[in-house]
Amino acid sequence: MLTSHSTQAYVVAGKMKEEAKVDRYLGLQIRRKREQMGKTLAQAAKDIRISSSLLSQVERGVVNPSISTLRAIADYLQTPIGVLLDERITQENALMVRKNERNYSIVRGKGVRFHILSPGNCNLEFMFDEFEPHSSTGVKPYRHEGEECVFVLKGELEITLGDKKFILGEGDFLWFHSTIPHRIRNLADEKTTAIWVDTPPRF
Numbered sequence: 001m002l003t004s005h006s007t008q009a010y011v012v013a014g015k016m017k018e019e020a021k022v023d024r025y026l027g028l029q030i031r032r033k034r035e036q037m038g039k040t041l042a043q044a045a046k047d048i049r050i051s052s053s054l055l056s057q058v059e060r061g062v063v064n065p066s067i068s069t070l071r072a073i074a075d076y077l078q079t080p081i082g083v084l085l086d087e088r089i090t091q092e093n094a095l096m097v098r099k100n101e102r103n104y105s106i107v108r109g110k111g112v113r114f115h116i117l118s119p120g121n122c123n124l125e126f127m128f129d130e131f132e133p134h135s136s137t138g139v140k141p142y143r144h145e146g147e148e149c150v151f152v153l154k155g156e157l158e159i160t161l162g163d164k165k166f167i168l169g170e171g172d173f174l175w176f177h178s179t180i181p182h183r184i185r186n187l188a189d190e191k192t193t194a195i196w197v198d199t200p201p202r203f
Contacts, residue, residue: 027061080201111135125201131186141181148198149175155192158185
């Protein structure tokens with residue numbers, strides 16, 4: 001599970017959800033899941049490292065949390081953000097996302113953008129990633145529960161897993177356990193694009 005410190009590098013580009021939808025459901029979902037864990041509001045706020053008054057306002061729908069705070073709350077509740085936002089998809093339904101309808105994007109490091117395409121409560125998270133020339137996810141590797149894989153569409157990526165390095169070019173594929181400390185760097189002089197899948201979802 002990610003800590004609240006690890007969320008600070010993430011920035012949301014664009015709205016994750018219509019404002020009214022967030023106000024209506026987000027606080028209720030957070031409070032319900034907190035109560036299911038048997039945690040008081042004060043206990044949860046202390047563990048998340050936010051003030052009790054802020055958590056109370058979020059649960060009551062008075063304020064919308066920042067993406068870093070929402071990520072910390074979701075990690076604490078061990079729940080994908082999409083579930084908290086009530087982005088449901090059932091076995092009877094399907095979801096198609098047009099090129100200009102991508103829900104939101106995550107910026108990690110300088111020049112790295114993850115476009116989230118899949119619904120928030122799927123068992124996997126499907127992303128279209130863009131890496132500007134010689135950009136990276138940062139010097140410090142990160143790790144989390146689950147597994148992930150990448151398919152490079154264009155360019156060249158260096159993926160460091162622990163003490164091993166993998167160089168992937170166009171058409172190359174890599175799968176690995178997400179618990180291994182990892183970082184990503186674009187080795188190309190041009191933008192590199194890739195398809196990335198995480199399970200369970202992280203954002």
